[in-house]
Amino acid sequence: MDILSASGTMKPALWRWNKVQSEKILVALAGQPNCGKSTVFNALTGASQHVANYPGVTVDKMTGWYRHNGRKVEVVDLPGSYSLTSYSPEERVSRDFILHEKPSVTVNVMDASNLKRCLYLTFQLLEMDIPVILNLNMMDVVKQRKLDIDTDKLSNRLGIAVVPTAMKQGRGKKELMEAIDKVALSEHTVRAARIEYGEMEPVIRNIMKRLSSETSLESLYPIRWLAIKLMEGDREVQRLVQENHSDFKSLLAYVEKLREDFEALYDEAPEVHIANRRYQMADDITRDCLRLPASAKRPFSDKIDGLVCHRILGPIIMIGVIWLLYYLAIVQGYNLTNYTWPVLAKLRGLVESLTPDPGFIEIPLSRAFFLWVVDSVNALLNYIPIFFILFGLIAILEDSGYMPRMAFIMDRLFSRYGLHGQSTLPMVLGGIYVGGCAVPAIMSCKGIPDERSRLATILIIPMLNCLAKVPLYVLLINIYFAAHKAWAMFFISTISLLLVLPVSKILTLTILRDKETAPFVMEMPSYHMPTIRGVVGRALERVWLFVRKITTIVVSVAVIIFMLLQFPGISKDRMAYYHGEKDKAITAFQKRIKGTGYAEGLQGDNLMALVLYWDEYISTRMTVKDEEAAAGMNASFKERNPVFFSIVQPGDDKDAKKVNKAFKGLFKERKGMLREIRKERIDNSFLGRLGKWMEPVTRWAGFHWRVNVALLSALAAKESSVATLGALYEQEEEGEALEKRMAKGEEGFTPLHALALMLFMVLYPPCLATAIAVKIQAGSARWMLFSIIYPMVLGIAVAILVFSLGSALGLSGLQAMFAFYGLALALTIFMGLYKNKLDNID
Amino acid sequence: MTLDQMKPSSEGRIKRISVKDKLGQRLMDMGVYAGLRLKVIRNAPLEDPMEIELDGYFVSLRHDEARFVEVE
Ligand SMILES: Nc1nc2c(ncn2[C@@H]2O[C@H](COP(=O)(O)OP(=O)(O)OP(=O)(O)O)[C@@H](O)[C@H]2O)c(=O)[nH]1
Ligand SMILES: [Mg+2]
Numbered sequence: 001m002d003i004l005s006a007s008g009t010m011k012p013a014l015w016r017w018n019k020v021q022s023e024k025i026l027v028a029l030a031g032q033p034n035c036g037k038s039t040v041f042n043a044l045t046g047a048s049q050h051v052a053n054y055p056g057v058t059v060d061k062m063t064g065w066y067r068h069n070g071r072k073v074e075v076v077d078l079p080g081s082y083s084l085t086s087y088s089p090e091e092r093v094s095r096d097f098i099l100h101e102k103p104s105v106t107v108n109v110m111d112a113s114n115l116k117r118c119l120y121l122t123f124q125l126l127e128m129d130i131p132v133i134l135n136l137n138m139m140d141v142v143k144q145r146k147l148d149i150d151t152d153k154l155s156n157r158l159g160i161a162v163v164p165t166a167m168k169q170g171r172g173k174k175e176l177m178e179a180i181d182k183v184a185l186s187e188h189t190v191r192a193a194r195i196e197y198g199e200m201e202p203v204i205r206n207i208m209k210r211l212s213s214e215t216s217l218e219s220l221y222p223i224r225w226l227a228i229k230l231m232e233g234d235r236e237v238q239r240l241v242q243e244n245h246s247d248f249k250s251l252l253a254y255v256e257k258l259r260e261d262f263e264a265l266y267d268e269a270p271e272v273h274i275a276n277r278r279y280q281m282a283d284d285i286t287r288d289c290l291r292l293p294a295s296a297k298r299p300f301s302d303k304i305d306g307l308v309c310h311r312i313l314g315p316i317i318m319i320g321v322i323w324l325l326y327y328l329a330i331v332q333g334y335n336l337t338n339y340t341w342p343v344l345a346k347l348r349g350l351v352e353s354l355t356p357d358p359g360f361i362e363i364p365l366s367r368a369f370f371l372w373v374v375d376s377v378n379a380l381l382n383y384i385p386i387f388f389i390l391f392g393l394i395a396i397l398e399d400s401g402y403m404p405r406m407a408f409i410m411d412r413l414f415s416r417y418g419l420h421g422q423s424t425l426p427m428v429l430g431g432i433y434v435g436g437c438a439v440p441a442i443m444s445c446k447g448i449p450d451e452r453s454r455l456a457t458i459l460i461i462p463m464l465n466c467l468a469k470v471p472l473y474v475l476l477i478n479i480y481f482a483a484h485k486a487w488a489m490f491f492i493s494t495i496s497l498l499l500v501l502p503v504s505k506i507l508t509l510t511i512l513r514d515k516e517t518a519p520f521v522m523e524m525p526s527y528h529m530p531t532i533r534g535v536v537g538r539a540l541e542r543v544w545l546f547v548r549k550i551t552t553i554v555v556s557v558a559v560i561i562f563m564l565l566q567f568p569g570i571s572k573d574r575m576a577y578y579h580g581e582k583d584k585a586i587t588a589f590q591k592r593i594k595g596t597g598y599a600e601g602l603q604g605d606n607l608m609a610l611v612l613y614w615d616e617y618i619s620t621r622m623t624v625k626d627e628e629a630a631a632g633m634n635a636s637f638k639e640r641n642p643v644f645f646s647i648v649q650p651g652d653d654k655d656a657k658k659v660n661k662a663f664k665g666l667f668k669e670r671k672g673m674l675r676e677i678r679k680e681r682i683d684n685s686f687l688g689r690l691g692k693w694m695e696p697v698t699r700w701a702g703f704h705w706r707v708n709v710a711l712l713s714a715l716a717a718k719e720s721s722v723a724t725l726g727a728l729y730e731q732e733e734e735g736e737a738l739e740k741r742m743a744k745g746e747e748g749f750t751p752l753h754a755l756a757l758m759l760f761m762v763l764y765p766p767c768l769a770t771a772i773a774v775k776i777q778a779g780s781a782r783w784m785l786f787s788i789i790y791p792m793v794l795g796i797a798v799a800i801l802v803f804s805l806g807s808a809l810g811l812s813g814l815q816a817m818f819a820f821y822g823l824a825l826a827l828t829i830f831m832g833l834y835k836n837k838l839d840n841i842d
Numbered sequence: 843m844t845l846d847q848m849k850p851s852s853e854g855r856i857k858r859i860s861v862k863d864k865l866g867q868r869l870m871d872m873g874v875y876a877g878l879r880l881k882v883i884r885n886a887p888l889e890d891p892m893e894i895e896l897d898g899y900f901v902s903l904r905h906d907e908a909r910f911v912e913v914e
Contacts, residue, residue: 083871087864117873117899269862275870276877305883305893314887408902412888415904421891519868519907524893524900 033080418508751813
């Protein structure tokens with residue numbers, strides 16, 4: 001909420017805190033980043049907010065509630081901020097919330113092992129003249145470090161209630177709830193400590209006088225706070241005055257004069273004076289209330305940092321950590337899918353059995369539709385084991401405190417390309433090497449404080465190697481670079497980074513040029529031991545979020561693509577033709593089995609029943625592994641229909657053998673017809689037409705219209721590209737691999753074509769789930785559209801460059817690959833050398 | 843001397859912050875203020891950023907930002 005919007009609606013009374021009138025208490029949790037606000041929030045409300053040992057995790061405010069002594073208490077988790085100026089969005093959000101929503105109590109959560117620096121914020125809260133409870137969190141750390149805090153004295157000096165807790169272990173929760181009740185229900189009287197600003201006091205008083213005589217702001221905001229903020233040069237408060245004062249110019253000019261005079265007189269900028277005073281007071285109180293042991297170091301964290309941030313070991317450890325992340329999540333997670341896939345296959349089988357049976361050549365629309373949807377959803381659900389491990393590992397990284405170290409190590413490199421040290425994790429998740437996912441990656445961009453770098457990171461992540469692009473790479477590499485698999489795989493795994501860095505640099509130098517930046521200055525928290533419960537809980541919760549959000553989107557897009565592929569469908573004439581073919585085939589079959597004992601029983605519907613029986617037999621047999629199960633399966637099929645069974649498994653029966661042979665022929669003919677129909681339908685479909693319509697352009701990149709169709713269908717989810725190619729290059733022989741089919745079906749498709757296609761896939765626009773994530777994180781649909789369009793343009797340009805130039809120069813696929821790699825590498829180095837001017841210092 | 847010129851494990855006392863607005867305020871809010879002792883802990887593997895200790899509290903910042911912190 002904007003600081004200005006509420007001002008007009010309030011009745012002109014003196015600035016006073018609302019007493020609790022209803023049965024409801026509103027509580028705000030404020031504090032510096034990483035002090036445990038979300039942990040307190042979760043403990044109080046039983047919710048599961050995102051917790052991490054990583055400053056700036058909570059960016060938006062979150063609401064939850066609990067019941068205590070018959071009263072409903074609403075709790076709001078505010079974003080952490082070191083201060084309450086108006087320079088960063090987090091600070092503005094927190095401050096506006098407190099001023100406008102007027103919570104009955106503001107709980108100032110603090111990391112008690114960092115008392116002095118945290119008090120700096122406490123004073124700013126107290127200055128707002130609001131009811132505050134000081135929550136000394138992390139008391140376990142205080143004890144462990146042998147610090148000794150005199151909480152009674154602290155409470156006396158500050159004039160507010162002080163509640164010590166160790167919320168990670170849930171200790172002190174009851175006491176905090178009681179304290180909230182007590183403060184909320186009692187009259188708010190000003191007896192809290194107040195900072196004296198020494199030489200500045202008379203100046204502050206003068207401003208207060210003018211504010212209260214010339215404006216009605218006194219009824220809306222704490223007046224002393226306004227005066228101090230004006231002395232600090234706070235832009236938002238200046239705006240506030242501007243909106244509430246007819247002659248704001250004179251007042252602001254007056255304040256500006258006071259500021260200049262003050263600086264001239266004391267050789268100290270007013271805001272520096274104010275900050276110093278706060279620190280002095282904090283120092284004073286800390287000295288009074290905190291006893292340090294002989295050495296107040298954090299030996300454990302320092303030792304780890306000696307290794308983790310070491311010049312040589314640091315990067316090695318980081319590469320090791322990233323490798324382990326990939327190994328455990330992608331490799332081992334993928335192995336786990338061997339166990340989960342059969343479950344999904346069963347689900348598909350269930351859906352199949354519930355939809356109407358297929359006819360000889362006509363597949364009911366509802367059957368095709370439901371199977372298509374199930375397949376699309378399964379393709380994503382298949383990733384759940386991978387995501388579960390990935391999210392668990394991220395939780396460990398976050399909780400332990402390793403992330404700020406990663407940012408520390410990588411910042412120099414990334415900042416050269418307009419990114420930020422904190423872009424490291426999103427990029428690792430997005431797939432710096434093969435196999436990531438853009439959705440969690442973009443979600444994790446939240447914590448990047450610098451808006452320009454954050455947007456740049458969000459926009460480049462879809463170009464990294466997400467897991468779903470890999471099947472297409474593998475397919476193409478196996479066909480066209482079979483002799484150089486290792487090289488090709490290395491190329492494709494690393495080329496995306498070489499494309500992403502220059503692109504990000506170009507973006508930050510052009511369209512992102514005017515975005516807000518923020519200083520890097522970052523806290524390096526001490527290491528924490530992650531808890532199993534926390535890690536598993538968070539992994540489950542995020543997987544669930546993924547499933548819920550993504551599957552709904554995937555279903556809706558799958559529906560659209562289905563329709564685009566299905567309609568307008570095949571003309572009546574053509575269908576009549578296929579019916580004629582079908583009748584011919586059946587008549588021929590009947591003729592062939594005439595005279596056998598089975599001819600009678602295979603008329604009309606019975607023949608169709610056999611087709612289904614046969615189909616089911618084959619697909620069931622595929623899932624059966626050992627002899628024993630096979631025998632069981634045979635028995636059950638025999639029981640269901642002994643006549644059909646003897647056709648399927650004729651043994652020595654001569655008649656049966658004859659029918660078996662004839663039926664096999666018929667079955668194959670049917671498959672051929674179905675394939676023809678499907679192909680014709682796609683050729684004819686809207687998507688097929690679109691693919692053909694694009695061919696004049698994509699031809700230069702070497703993309704055939706069928707490839708276009710596959711790429712278009714990948715808009716929903718990239719794994720669709722391989723699935724659609726699979727449908728387009730329908731198998732002729734049972735079990736023939738797509739590699740072979742594609743090689744056969746696409747004569748004239750060379751490694752150069754494949755290279756252009758792979759590069760296009762690298763730059764491919766985000767899938768729908770990712771696009772939604774972009775919209776959420778970048779905060780506007782315009783960025784989402786941009787994130788879809790620019791990779792398309794870039795992708796087609798790169799593909800055309802590689803294909804057309806490669807063909808013109810007569811390069812082989814491999815030569816073109818090396819040439820392009822060299823080019824990208826040169827561009828990356830060049831871009832890295834070109835230095836951004838120092839624009840965060842203004 | 844300014845902070846960016848200091849070598850790892852050297853110590854000093856903050857004299858002044860010579861930048862205003864966003865960066866100046868941020869430095870102050872993170873605990874950099876005149877009169878405080880600080881110690882340079884290390885530079886990152888690629889030289890930049892650097893890590894400093896302020897009163898038992900650890901902060902990393904870029905050299906470009908550290909050059910506005912005057913130390914004696
Ligand atoms: N030892 C200990 N650790 C705690 C305690 N409370 C929270 N933590 C840990 O401190 C870290 C930060 O906790 P969060 O709850 O994410 O902090 P936050 O204030 O919400 O942080 P931001 O949202 O980034 O501002 C996590 O690793 C928590 O597990 C506590 O009482 N004792
Ligand atoms: Mg939080």
